[in-house]
Amino acid sequence: MEWLGLQFLTELPESGQVILDCTHNPFLVLLAYVVACAAGFATLDMTERVGHVEKPGSQRLWRWVGAGCLAGGIWAMHFISMLAFQIPIEVNYQLPITLLSLVFALTASWLAMHTLSHPHVTFWQLLRAAVCIGLGIATMHYVGMAAMRSAATTYYDPTLFVLSIVIAIGASLAALLISSHLRDGNGMFHQVLKYTASLVLGAGIVSMHFTGMAALTLVLPVGSLPTLPGENSHLQLGLTVAIITLLIIGSCISAALADKKLQNKEFDLRRVNALLSQLDQARVSLQQVANYDALTNLLNRRGFNHIFAEKLNEKTQNGGLLAVIFLDIDHFKRINDSLGHDAGDELLKVLAQHIKGSVRGHEDVVARFGGDEFCLLISLRDREEARHMAQRIMLKMKEPIELSGRRMVMTTSIGISLFPEDGKTCEELLKNADLALYQSKGSGRNSLHFFSPNLRTRATMELQLEEELRHALREDSGLLLYYQPIYDLKNAKVTKLEALVRWQHPIHGLLAPDRFIAIAEANGLIAELDNWVLRRACADLGELSRHGCEELKIAVNCSPLNLTREELANEIEQILHVTGVAPERLELEVTENALMGNIANSLVLLRQIRALGVSLSIDDFGTGYSSLAYLKRLPLNTLKIDRSFIQDIPKATQDMEIVQAIIVMAHTLHLQVVTEGVETLEQYQFLERHGCDFVQGYLLSRPVPLDEIRAVLDEINRRQHAHMVTALNLARGTTALASTDPFPKSPGPHAGASVVRPIR
Template sequence: MEWLGLHFFTELTADGQVVLNCTHDPFLVLLAYLVACVGGFATLDMAERVGHSENPASQRLWRWIGAGCLAGGIWAMHFIGMLAFQAPVEIQYELPVTLASLLIALFASWLAMHTLSHPQLSIRQYIQAAICIGLGIAIMHYVGMAAMRSNAMTYYEPVLFILSIVIAIGASLAALLLSSRLREGSGLLHQLVKFSASLVLGAGIISMHFTGMAAFSLVLPTGSPLTLPGDNNHLQLGLTVAVITLLIIGSSISAALADKKLQHKERDLQRVNTLLGQLDQARMSLQEVANYDALTNLINRRGFNQIFAEKLLQKTDEGGMLAVMFLDIDHFKRINDSLGHDAGDELLKVLAQHIKGSVRSHEDVVARFGGDEFCLLISLREREEARAMAQRIMLKMKEPIELSGRRMVMTTSIGISLFPEDGTTCEELLKHADLALYQSKGGGRNGLNFFSPNLRTRATLELALEEELRHALHENTGLILHYQPIFDLQTAQVSKLEALVRWQHPVHGLLTPDRFIAIAEANGLIAELDNWVLRKACEDLSELSRQGYEELHIAVNCSPLNLAREDLADEIEHALRVAGVAPQRLELEVTENALMVNIANSLVLLRQIRALGVSLSIDEFGTGYSSLAYLKRLPLNSLKIDRSFIQDIPKSTQDMEIVQAIIVMAHTLHLQVITEGVETLEQYEFLQRNGCDFVQGYLLSRPVPLAELRPVLSEINQRQHGHTISPLSPVRGTAAPGSTDLFPGIPGYHATASIVRPIR
């Protein structure tokens, strides 16, 4: 039977035909298997390269190289397998047909690589491709066998013939599936799996070849001469083909390995570049975060300092002026305390826009230093430009703002320093602007001030005073107490003393509290100072008891900052216990504003103090913002009318009516009334007529140290017993003894006692 030029048989006829006995060279068979395995490995490797290549041109290149390796491996395996075939007749091979089989192998291999270039295929597509590739390989094999030329005729056993084609298709399917699965992965295990798969593919390819050879038979027709094979060089030729094929495939695999390493390096470089790009972005983000305020989107202190340094260099080289403005929002803490920090943040955003909208957009720099503090850097030609800018900002800040359902108006205090007039470095100019701001806030807020050398002098003196005050507290030197008598109008005797701290400074002389209390409060020394006054007053009270004044009471002032401390009651109890003084003889004076800052906490603390037996008094009553609703809740014993209501009596009818009303109100609340600042007989008689309980002032005595107190008390008590009212010493318009002008030429820093507001 003949089909497609091939002779098939089921059994040979017995008409004299001879079936030749053929064998194979085992060495060449093993060599063919080796070539098939290498070809399979190359196919898997090239498929991996195609899958990993991102460049289309590179993918095409590796697809053709893979097709060449696969075709070379299959065709060389087939050729070596044919050379391993040994028959008892002379066999020759027709070159054109042999080369045609190579082209068929190349086509089938290209089809295989083309299929593997697709990242995802269905199993159906894999089967279709495997059938095409397997048929191509089978055609290559049988075309190659058709190149045999001899006296014998070739016959094929149909079953084995079909089985060889099935094996070719199965091997092709296995190659496709293995290649698709092994294109991803790395490491030693991956390579071992790939080697194992190559052995399986090689076995499949060579199985197809020798199954086809098993289906092949040589039959010598009757009467045909038997031409014996001559000397051949099949082994040498097979080795040559194998070496050439292995070299070509090995070179391709080496190139693929080098490309893989290069691609890994490129990917590493890409990763490094990506990381560098991300680091640059992160650095820029961090720089932006480091130099900008997240809440207002203004630059922060660090960013401002960088720009400031650049501007200074520019102005130093080119000439010109700069203004540094410090802005502080007046009473901003009240917003946070009353409406919450979220509302405060919203307010800061609005105020930041107000400030930014008041300056020149390109020339001026606006920064937020933190909290409610802003700083501006302005280029200008003359000093008045800075004043005009500050006034424009202050006017803009006064525009009403809607916040949390409320309509509010904010004000700002501004301090200004100028370059080069007030300094030539960033530190100097910022420090001087801050000093000017401090002066604006001390002058009542909602104002602006330029820096002046006097401010620097004051700051230097305050810094020195801070250090010396700290030393005085630690070493218990220099601080003394003066006592001013408080006269009981009912008993006509001095029943109380107010303890007033003084500082005998080694250089500046006797300093009154207005010189150093603010410094103590600003630098965290006020608690220690108040505690010293408390302990010293209790010690002096104990000494007065030994001198015969067992019924005398002492009133001690308490700083608003110290009133917020929870351990104040424990300190009072300790001071009384150490001095051995009854708690009923101590009175604590606090201002009404200090009580109203946090009424809930104040109530708890005052009740603890009252539980000790200590009396409580409101000092400077009428100057704060307390209400009757709160007064009736406070555990008070007395209130002290501020001297500002007394100084114009009897000239001011309004002040007289206010004092009368306060006395009536206090008595209604079962509180005793003390009036301070009494300096004239008319004031004394007015208070006596209207039911005031106690008076205190220069009419009776100025504050004196403990050593001078006994004769003063005796003289006051004797005078009052004889109903003779006259001041002990003329104090109107005179300086307090031992005092000096600490800050000459600076408003508010004088040492002259005044009838309007005597030094306490």
């Protein structure tokens, strides 16, 4: 078989001269091995580059660069190895065939790079590619051998010829496997492994070449004379080819390294840009969180204050009016308590949309300050514009809302302050709007009020009173107890005293409870104040007992807020123990609204107090919303009819019927009845006639301090005795004592505590 002038699978001729003394230049052989190793290293490096670049165009570029390095390296190795081949005849090489061998090398190399460019390649795909690549390399080698021209004929040993092809395929498979495993690694160990793999690949490529050379036999024809080789420069040419090849491969590797660094910088730059983008998004999110309410998506207090300051500065420079409108949802706490906080949140969302829909788009600012408090900032032309805006919001808020299967209507209280009339700073305007809101809530809610200077004066006074009340409780100074008698109609004597707290203020004089009780309740002082009243009342009762009033009882009012404290029963027990007062002589008065606010807890606490032996009275009956179903379950002893039902008797027939019904109902429930606010003889006679148990009011006495109560009691009892004697004489027909009024008006021992009318 002959192909391109080469004898394959052909026996040597029987006649002819066999050239046996062919040798190789060791230096050039070593140089060829170095070039092969460099080509292998470049192939591994370019494979990594193809795997790491992202753009398809860059992948194609580095695939061709890798193919060029591998093809150039293999072809240069073959060329240098042929220059190292030394035979005693003249040898020439045909350039076209030599260049053709380079085409086969390039084709095989491109196939190798194309196979390795796939991210996931199976072993069988690698094996098929290795067969094609090995055959291409072998073809390159033997085409290159075909370019050799000399007087000798070329023969190949079939076995070694096949072995060279197998070596080419094996070297190709090894290169593919190594490249597929090394392209995703990094670090020092990876580099050492890549260098080692390059040496192995170089050895495989050189082994294939010299196995093919070992299969070569050159035979001179019979009678031909060998032509001696002329002077040659194989060493110089081999060095030149090697240096050029190594420079090209080195340049490609350097370019790949530079591109890798550039890509890393681009990647780092993208990461930095991504981080900057994330930081921008985080900043926007934080700004959203910092300036907006998460539930309603309205501005929060911080965001509102920022815009408020900007608008205030603008109005200060350019002139104009601003209105700050404070809104508070009336009785919103009932929604959370009855339907739960989730329902309350849903309601707040709806109400926020109602408020937002009532304003003038982006011109007005709406914010939620927390809970059920909202605040608006609007630009005005005149004062009435703020009123119309508030009224429009109040009307919008009254629209029915479906919530948790219920249809409900909410109302709002509104306070308004104006710039520059009511203040020139954010803090001042917000505070004044809040004061106006407080006035709206105090006047029955579902209303609006503008700020006025007297509100500031009132707030300042309340703050001062709070501080002074705190001091009075801490130092036990200024607080007093006044006592008002409660007359027992059946026993015809005073059997109870109601303890009423007063405050002897160093500037404002004697203050009634309505001036400071609300302050104490609003500022967490009411428990301490109630405790002080209870201790002082029990101590005063002990003092009265030592002066002959052992049968008197004392009634003490309990604040609704104090009635929610579980420790109240223990405090009462401790005070009774310390003062030595029997529990039966103490009566605790509570309002019906306080009881009905939390009936379950109230019932438990009242039973604990009754277990001590303390009596319980429901105060101001008829003014709240108590239920008879609950009233019969409460462990009460006494029911006090509010003064509002007695003040128009006997003129108001309806009030008379209501009082009669209450008395009958109370007696049915085995409760004693006290009627307070009795000021006229007609009222007294009406109550006595209809079975009332006790009366209390100015007809008997105004509240007096402890040191005057005994004189008041003596005066009441003396006049009662005189009245009874007069009545007896009249019954006997004697008029001597009837000629004078036994109950003249008298200022009594205290200007505000005289007995001004007879009890009959």
